[in-house]
Amino acid sequence: MDAPLPSPEALVRPWRTATLVASLVAALELVLLIGAAFLLLAKPLAHAVQRHAEASALAPPAKKTLLVARRAAKHVAAPKLLRSETRVLVLNGNGHAGAASAAASRLSAIGYRIGGKANAKRQDYATTVVMYRKGYTGDGHRLARDLHVKVVGPLDGLSTSALHGSELVVVLGAR
Helix, strand or coil: CCCCCCCHHHHHHHHHHHHHHHHHHHHHHHHHHHHHHHHHHHHHHHHHHHHHHHHHHHCCCCHHHHHHHHHHHHCCCCCCCCHHHCEEEEEECCCCCCHHHHHHHHHHHHCCEEEEEEECCCCCCCCCEEEECCCCHHHHHHHHHHHCCCEEEECCCCCHHHHCCCCEEEEECCC
16 A cells, blocks of 8 residues: 655645744844854943043143133223222022122122112022123123122123113022
8 A cells, every 4th residue: 555645735834844943043143143243342342432532531622722712811801990880780599588688788898889689580590690781891700700700791681771770780699
């Protein structure tokens, strides 16, 4: 008796299974190769990036940058008015009661005229700010030096009519 011939489906199935198994093995090998390449290259690359970052952070500033900063510091205009002629509006921007009055007293002791004192529109200023009207840049920087304030700039957010005739504004912040 002859053995029955296997059906065509039985002949195809082992090849399908073998193909799937071979594909999965190849995919697993690819993942392992990519992981090994990453492990081999990651450490030298990380060290190179770290060395570059340290060199950039510790490098002295460029000469051009220093020259620009020095020129900017040299070209601050001289004050136009004497302290006794300069009117300052003092605004309390930190929310502490009486801060504007205390600052106005300090400014009067230094020789400035007080153009007014009030609360600022906001009470959440982090740092004290000195602002100046157009043409009074030198006076604003002198006031900032007198008060040891680092933030100085042109008038921002206030109209000249709100200054009550003052040339400068001090907005008191938390620091």
